[in-house]
Amino acid sequence: MILGKVRVQTSINGEAVEFLCSPWQSLLEVLREDLGLTGAKEGCNNGNCGACNVLIDGVLVNSCLVLAAEVAGKAVTTIEGLATPDGLHPLQQAFLEHAALQCGFCTPGVLMAARALLEVNPHPSEEEIRHWMAGTLCRCTGYDKIVRAVLAAASVVEEVKR
Amino acid sequence: MHPFDYRLARSVDEVIATLASDGDRARVLCGGTDLLVQLREGRRSVDLVVDIKQIAELNALEYTPDDGLRLGAAVPCYKIAGDSTIARVYPGLVEAVGLIGGVQIQGRASVGGNLCNASPAADSIPALIVHRAVCAIAGPDGWRNLPVEQFCIAPGRTALRPGEILVAVLVPTPPPRSGAAYLRFTPRNEMDIAVAGAGAAVTLDPTGATFVSARVALGAVAPTPLLVQAAGDALIGRAVSEAALDEAAHLAQAAARPIDDVRGTVEQRIHLAGVLTRRALVRAIARARVSM
Numbered sequence: 001m002i003l004g005k006v007r008v009q010t011s012i013n014g015e016a017v018e019f020l021c022s023p024w025q026s027l028l029e030v031l032r033e034d035l036g037l038t039g040a041k042e043g044c045n046n047g048n049c050g051a052c053n054v055l056i057d058g059v060l061v062n063s064c065l066v067l068a069a070e071v072a073g074k075a076v077t078t079i080e081g082l083a084t085p086d087g088l089h090p091l092q093q094a095f096l097e098h099a100a101l102q103c104g105f106c107t108p109g110v111l112m113a114a115r116a117l118l119e120v121n122p123h124p125s126e127e128e129i130r131h132w133m134a135g136t137l138c139r140c141t142g143y144d145k146i147v148r149a150v151l152a153a154a155s156v157v158e159e160v161k162r
Numbered sequence: 163m164h165p166f167d168y169r170l171a172r173s174v175d176e177v178i179a180t181l182a183s184d185g186d187r188a189r190v191l192c193g194g195t196d197l198l199v200q201l202r203e204g205r206r207s208v209d210l211v212v213d214i215k216q217i218a219e220l221n222a223l224e225y226t227p228d229d230g231l232r233l234g235a236a237v238p239c240y241k242i243a244g245d246s247t248i249a250r251v252y253p254g255l256v257e258a259v260g261l262i263g264g265v266q267i268q269g270r271a272s273v274g275g276n277l278c279n280a281s282p283a284a285d286s287i288p289a290l291i292v293h294r295a296v297c298a299i300a301g302p303d304g305w306r307n308l309p310v311e312q313f314c315i316a317p318g319r320t321a322l323r324p325g326e327i328l329v330a331v332l333v334p335t336p337p338p339r340s341g342a343a344y345l346r347f348t349p350r351n352e353m354d355i356a357v358a359g360a361g362a363a364v365t366l367d368p369t370g371a372t373f374v375s376a377r378v379a380l381g382a383v384a385p386t387p388l389l390v391q392a393a394g395d396a397l398i399g400r401a402v403s404e405a406a407l408d409e410a411a412h413l414a415q416a417a418a419r420p421i422d423d424v425r426g427t428v429e430q431r432i433h434l435a436g437v438l439t440r441r442a443l444v445r446a447i448a449r450a451r452v453s454m
Binding site for chain 1: 163165167193198238264267269270350351353
């Protein structure tokens with residue numbers, strides 16, 4: 001049996017999006033290959049590294065383990081949706097100031113994970129950050145500056161909210 | 163990877179009909195965190211995945227003191243851990259669920275999927291066993307219940323018959339003065355498969371010094387998660403003591419029949435079965451006493 005395409009209506013970074021995909025294609029593949037959203041990266045393609053992290057209805061997931069067809073009717077958030085027209089997100093600013101990236105390959109996934117953490121836990125401890133980020137790997141930095149940047153951003157995010 | 167079709171199912175009956183007609187060329191898709199990996203690696207091949215995540219009965223997350231917990235098979239782990247009532251009544255279960263994969267995996271994976279994937283090392287299953295959980299199964303011949311400890315029959319294989327699906331897991335309300343815990347050993351902090359795991363549940367007498375009942379289950383040390391009946395039975399009526407814990411730990415070790423593989427040796431796993439059983443019992447006892 002030869003399979004046709006699935007038509008998917010979804011929302012990405014607040015924008016209504018419609019695309020065609022093969023039933024077996026992952027969300028990661030469709031984001032990168034068909035929608036031009038190359039921020040999410042393929043690090044392992046099996047849910048181990050977090051380079052493909054996105055939010056689906058606000059929940060942090062590996063986009064390599066989601067079929068593109070499964071996001072019909074959902075709200076997807078990618079790294080491209082982190083900054084606003086007003087400027088960088090405090091996390092992005094903190095990552096620059098604290099040199100929390102080197103090659104940058106993991107950085108979109110790291111930022112999405114950090115963003116999701118601050119949504120559920122606005123004042124994480126270092127241990128809580130490391131535990132939450134354990135499914136998001138970085139080969140370059142050794143994680144120390146990433147953790148410091150997240151701690152710094154957490155206090156800024158609180159300021160902004162106040 | 164063999165191309166496959168995707169279908170979103172709207173009802174339990176539709177899933178049963180699809181599985182009955184497509185035989186073993188169709189498979190249920192829930193969180194996808196096991197299935198999609200297996201399909202990509204060629205360990206499984208299907209023509210169709212059936213998405214069950216929008217079926218109401220599979221998304222039940224209901225607790226009453228009289229009826230216990232009804233946990234729909236499709237409920238993602240993060241919803242279980244995030245429910246304050248469930249965290250209060252079933253800390254041992256929430257503890258196990260919180261160890262599955264990591265944050266991103268728990269955003270998609272379900273306890274139902276953890277059961278149906280039937281890994282010998284599945285983290286939720288020893289915890290479910292010690293809680294006396296029951297699987298609610300629907301199929302072409304109707305509904306049936308099956309104790310969790312009978313659900314996995316071999317690595318990657320369950321007791322589900324053709325056309326059957328797991329709809330929910332029913333977890334009784336723990337009796338007063340009860341506590342449960344699950345621990346495992348892994349080399350990484352997260353995102354690892356248990357080298358060995360142990361679940362324990364105890365109920366104490368009103369003084370908190372004697373076991374009224376106890377249940378021990380092991381993971382990753384046999385082809386399926388194991389209920390170690392002897393270890394729990396040995397504690398009934400005994401005083402809570404180092405000697406009692408030692409005996410339960412030794413009985414757990416005697417029941418373990420692990421293999422050597424990349425994650426650990428037979429010797430290490432048997433050793434861990436004893437250590438983890440003891441620690442799980444200690445934690446369960448502490449939780450039982452705190453609840454008093």
